[in-house]
Amino acid sequence: MIRHIFKIIWNERKTNAWIVLEYILVFCVLWFCVDYLYYMGKCYWEPVGFDTKNTYVLEMQKKPDTSFNNTEGNGETEVVDKQALAQTFLNRVKNYPGVENVCFSKWAAPFERSSYMSGYYIDEDTTHNVTFRLRWVSENFFDVFRINTTAKEISGWDAPGTNQILITPNREGLFGNEEYSVPLEDVKKLTSSTSDRKEHTVIGSAEKMKDGYFNSYFCNILLPLVREEYDLREMQICLRVSPGADKDFEERFTKEMREQLMLGPYFMSSLKSIDKNARITNWPTDDLNGIYAITAFLILNIFLGIIGTFWYRTQARRSEVGLRLALGSTRWGVKKLIFGETLLLLFIASIVGVNICINIGHTELLELLDIPIANRMDAGIGNEQEFINYALAFGLLAVISLIAVWYPARQAAKIPPAEALRDE
Amino acid sequence: MYKVYFKQALLMLKQNKFISMIAIMGTALAIMMIMTIIVTDEIKEISTTPEINRNRTLYVDYQVKRDTARNSWQSGSISYETLKEYLYPLKTPLYVSGVNPSWSNIPNTLITREGSSEIINAHMRITDVAYWKIMSFSFTQGRPFSDGEFQSGISAAVVSETLAQQIFKGENALGETFLVNFKPYRIVGIVEDVSPVFKQAYGDLWIPHTTQPVENRFTEVMLMAESPEDFPAIIEEVRRMEKKFETEHSPWILYLKGPVNNKIFQKGIYGNNAEEITSAIAVQKRKMIFILLILLLIPAINLSGLSLSRIKKRTEEIGIRKAFGAKKYTILIQVLFENLITSVIGGVIGLALSYVVVFRMRDWLLDVPADSTIPVSTLISFPVLLAVFAVCLIINLLSAGIPAYRASRMKIINSLNQNDK
Numbered sequence: 001m002i003r004h005i006f007k008i009i010w011n012e013r014k015t016n017a018w019i020v021l022e023y024i025l026v027f028c029v030l031w032f033c034v035d036y037l038y039y040m041g042k043c044y045w046e047p048v049g050f051d052t053k054n055t056y057v058l059e060m061q062k063k064p065d066t067s068f069n070n071t072e073g074n075g076e077t078e079v080v081d082k083q084a085l086a087q088t089f090l091n092r093v094k095n096y097p098g099v100e101n102v103c104f105s106k107w108a109a110p111f112e113r114s115s116y117m118s119g120y121y122i123d124e125d126t127t128h129n130v131t132f133r134l135r136w137v138s139e140n141f142f143d144v145f146r147i148n149t150t151a152k153e154i155s156g157w158d159a160p161g162t163n164q165i166l167i168t169p170n171r172e173g174l175f176g177n178e179e180y181s182v183p184l185e186d187v188k189k190l191t192s193s194t195s196d197r198k199e200h201t202v203i204g205s206a207e208k209m210k211d212g213y214f215n216s217y218f219c220n221i222l223l224p225l226v227r228e229e230y231d232l233r234e235m236q237i238c239l240r241v242s243p244g245a246d247k248d249f250e251e252r253f254t255k256e257m258r259e260q261l262m263l264g265p266y267f268m269s270s271l272k273s274i275d276k277n278a279r280i281t282n283w284p285t286d287d288l289n290g291i292y293a294i295t296a297f298l299i300l301n302i303f304l305g306i307i308g309t310f311w312y313r314t315q316a317r318r319s320e321v322g323l324r325l326a327l328g329s330t331r332w333g334v335k336k337l338i339f340g341e342t343l344l345l346l347f348i349a350s351i352v353g354v355n356i357c358i359n360i361g362h363t364e365l366l367e368l369l370d371i372p373i374a375n376r377m378d379a380g381i382g383n384e385q386e387f388i389n390y391a392l393a394f395g396l397l398a399v400i401s402l403i404a405v406w407y408p409a410r411q412a413a414k415i416p417p418a419e420a421l422r423d424e
Numbered sequence: 425m426y427k428v429y430f431k432q433a434l435l436m437l438k439q440n441k442f443i444s445m446i447a448i449m450g451t452a453l454a455i456m457m458i459m460t461i462i463v464t465d466e467i468k469e470i471s472t473t474p475e476i477n478r479n480r481t482l483y484v485d486y487q488v489k490r491d492t493a494r495n496s497w498q499s500g501s502i503s504y505e506t507l508k509e510y511l512y513p514l515k516t517p518l519y520v521s522g523v524n525p526s527w528s529n530i531p532n533t534l535i536t537r538e539g540s541s542e543i544i545n546a547h548m549r550i551t552d553v554a555y556w557k558i559m560s561f562s563f564t565q566g567r568p569f570s571d572g573e574f575q576s577g578i579s580a581a582v583v584s585e586t587l588a589q590q591i592f593k594g595e596n597a598l599g600e601t602f603l604v605n606f607k608p609y610r611i612v613g614i615v616e617d618v619s620p621v622f623k624q625a626y627g628d629l630w631i632p633h634t635t636q637p638v639e640n641r642f643t644e645v646m647l648m649a650e651s652p653e654d655f656p657a658i659i660e661e662v663r664r665m666e667k668k669f670e671t672e673h674s675p676w677i678l679y680l681k682g683p684v685n686n687k688i689f690q691k692g693i694y695g696n697n698a699e700e701i702t703s704a705i706a707v708q709k710r711k712m713i714f715i716l717l718i719l720l721l722i723p724a725i726n727l728s729g730l731s732l733s734r735i736k737k738r739t740e741e742i743g744i745r746k747a748f749g750a751k752k753y754t755i756l757i758q759v760l761f762e763n764l765i766t767s768v769i770g771g772v773i774g775l776a777l778s779y780v781v782v783f784r785m786r787d788w789l790l791d792v793p794a795d796s797t798i799p800v801s802t803l804i805s806f807p808v809l810l811a812v813f814a815v816c817l818i819i820n821l822l823s824a825g826i827p828a829y830r831a832s833r834m835k836i837i838n839s840l841n842q843n844d845k
C-alpha cells in the first residue's frame with residue numbers, strides 16, 4: 001500500500017514539490033510556536049512560591065504639598081509620626097469585614113517590578129560573593145501569602161539585634177547562584193559583602209520563589225521589616241480577604257474606606273487584586289497573540305493549499321479513479337488512498353522539517369531575529385521536549401490536512417466509473 | 425488587449441468558482457496579515473492632530489547614570505534634573521518638552537470637586553510649556569498654562585471636555601478650582617478629548633511639573649526640530665551634553681537613550697548604551713523582514729501550487745495560442761495579468777479585513793483601551809493604498825511567476841499533446 005502511494009507521489013512530483021515545500025516551512029514555524037507555548041504553559045503551572053488567591057495590593061500616596069504648606073508658619077516641617085499612622089492604618093483595615101490579614105513589605109510583594117539584590121558570603125566562606133534577592137517583610141506576610149516555613153517561631157523574629165532571616169532555594173533546592181551553591185540545610189549564617197559586613201542568622205527556609213510566572217527561581221533572603229521603616233507611601237501593603245468576601249471587594253473597600261484611610265498626609269490611591277494584576281503586568285500578551293496569529297494564519301493557509309491542490313488533482317485523475325472503481329476498488333479504498341497520500345507527503349516534509357528545526361535551535365539565529373524562545377535551562381526542560389514538539393506539530397498539521405482533503409476525497413469517491421472511463 | 429485579458433480572467437474565475445474562491449481567500453488572508461502590520465505602524469507613525477509633529481520630533485525616554493569608580497548604576501525615565509540641566513538648554517531643537525510617561529499613573533490620579541465626596545480616577549500628564557507648542561490640541565475654552573505660571577509653580581491645569589463635564593456636571597468649568605490628589609488647581613483651559621492612540625498627547629488633565637513634588641517628576645523628553653534634517657545635529661548636541669555631565673559629575677557618566685525618531689520610539693526598544701540600542705534596532709528590523717517573508721512566502725507557495733495546476737489544465741489552450749504565433753512574453757504577461765486580477769480582488773478584501781482586525785483587536789495591536797476610538801484620519805492614507813497595491817504585485821509575482829514562466833517556455837508540440845514531461 002505505502003509503496004503504491006509512494007509511486008503515485010513520485011508521478012506527481014512536480015505539484016507535490018510545492019506542497020512539501022509549504023509543509024516544511026509551516027512545520028518549522030509551528031515547531032517553534034509549540035516549543036514556546038509548551039514552555040510558557042509549564043512555567044505558568046509551576047508554583048510561584050506565594051498563594052495569591054484572594055489577595056490584594058493597596059497603594060497609598062502622599063498629598064503633594066503638605067510639607068511646603070506647613071513650612072509657612074514655623075519654618076519647620078510638621079513631623080509625621082509614620083509608625084503611629086501605620087498602626088492606625090493596620091487597625092482600620094483589619095477591622096473591615098472580610099479582611100483576614102494585612103502585611104507590610106519592601107521589595108517583596110509578588111509580581112511587583114522592583115527588586116533589591118545584594119551580595120553575601122555563605123557561612124564562613126569568604127571566597128564566593130553570591131548575589132541574592134532581598135525581601136523585607138512583616139510577620140503577617142507569611143500568613144497573607146500562605147508561605148510555609150521551617151522556622152520554629154516567626155513572631156518576634158524582628159527583635160532588634162538578633163538579625164534573623166529566612167532563605168529560599170533555587171529550582172534544584174540549593175542555595176547560591178549558578179557558579180556556587182550549597183545544600184539549603186547547611187546554611188547557618190550569611191555575612192553581607194557590603195562594607196558593613198553585617199551578619200545574619202538563618203532560622204529556617206521557605207519554598208522556592210520566583211518574581212513572576214515566567215521568571216526563574218532565584219534564591220531569596222527574607223528579612224524582617226522593622227517598625228522604624230514603616231512609611232505608608234514607601235511600603236507595599238497587601239491584604240488577604242476571606243474566600244466569600246472577594247466579590248466586588250475592590251469597589252466596596254475603596255468606596256467605604258476612602259474616608260477612614262485619609263491618614264495625615266497619606267491617602268489611598270488604588271486597590272488591585274494581585275492575581276488579576278499579574279495577568280496584566282506579568283503576561284506576555286504580545287508574544288502569545290503574535291504566536292496565535294501566526295499559527296492561525298499558517299493553519300488556514302495549509303488548509304486552503306491542500307484543499308485546492310487535491311481538488312485539481314482529483315479532477316485531473318478522474319479517469320484513473322474511474323478505472324480503480326471499475327476494477328473493484330471500494331469508494332472507501334479511494335478515499336483511503338487520498339488520505340494516505342496527504343499523510344505521507346506531510347510525513348516526508350516533517351522529517352526534513354525536524355532536521356532543520358533541531359539544527360536551527362542550536363544556533364543563535366533565533367536570538368538574532370528576536371523570536372520568543374523557550375529558556376529551557378530555567379524551566380528545567382530537557383530533550384523530551386523535541387518529541388513533544390514533533391508530535392504536536394505533526395498532529396496539528398495532520399488533523400488540518402485530513403479535514404482539508406476530506407472534500408476532494410469525497411468528490412473523487414463519488415465519481416461514477418462508467419462516465420469517467422468514457423472520458424478517455 | 426488588456427480588456428480581452430480582463431474578460432478572459434473573469435470568465436476563468438467564474439468557470440471554476442470553488443478554486444477561484446480558494447485562491448482569492450488565500451490572497452486576502454496574506455494581504456490582511458501584512459496590511460494589519462502596515463496599518464498598525466501607520467497609526468503609530470502618522471503626524472496628525474494632536475501629535476502633529478511626530479515626523480520632526482526626536483524622543484529620549486531612558487537614561488543611565490553610571491558610577492565608573494564603583495561600577496554601580498541607576499537607570500530609568502529621564503529625571504527632571506537631567507531635563508532641566510542638560511536638555512532644556514539644547515540650542516538646535518525648536519522646542520524641548522518633558523512629559524511623564526504614558527504608562528505611569530494609569531489612571532491613578534484622584535480628582536474631586538471641593539466639598540464633594542465623589543472621587544474620579546483620571547489620567548494625569550505632568551508637563552511644561554513647550555508641550556503645547558509641539559502638540560496641537562483643540563482648545564474649546566481658555567488656553568494652555570503660561571510660562572509665567574510654570575516658572576512660579578502656580579497650580580493651573582488644562583482638562584479634557586469629558587473630565588470637566590464629570591467634575592462640574594454641565595456648569596462652566598473654566599476658571600473653577602478642583603482638587604488633584606487633594607491639592608487645589610484652577611482650570612485655565614479645556615481641550616477636546618484625545619484618543620489614547622496618541623501616547624504622548626493622551627490624558628484627562630495636564631499640569632505643570634513645577635506644581636508636583638520632585639519624586640513625581642520623571643519624564644519622557646521630546647525634541648522638536650525645525651525639520652528632520654536637523655536630527656543628526658540634535659543627536660550630536662545631546663552627546664555633547666553627556667560630556668558636559670561627565671565633567672561636572674565625575675566619576676559619574678550619563679547616557680541618554682537615542683534620541684530616536686518616532687518610528688523607533690514607538691517600537692519601545694531598550695538598551696543601556698548606544699551599541700545595545702543599535703543592535704536592538706537591527707534585530708527589530710531583521711524580525712520584521714523575517715515575519716513579512718513568512719507572511720509572503722507561505723501564501724505564495726500555496727497559490728503557486730494552485731496556479732501550476734490551473735495552467736496544467738490549460739496547456740492545450742496555450743499550445744494553440746502559440747501555434748498561431750503568440751510570443752513567449754505575451755503568454756507570460758497574460759498569465760501574470762490574470763493572476764493579478766485575483767490578487768487585486770484578494771487585496772481589496774484583505775484591506776477591508778485588516779481594518780476589521782485593527783479595530784477589533786486594537787487593545788493588543790495599539791495597546792489602547794478596548795473601548796477607545798481610532799481617528800479615521802490615521803486609517804486611510806495614500807501610503808497605505810500604495811502599500812496594498814505593492815503587496816498585491818509582490819504576491820502575484822511570487823505566486824504566478826514560476827508557473828507563467830514555465831507555461832511560456834513550453835514546446836508547442838508538447839502542450840498540444842498535453843505532455844508536460
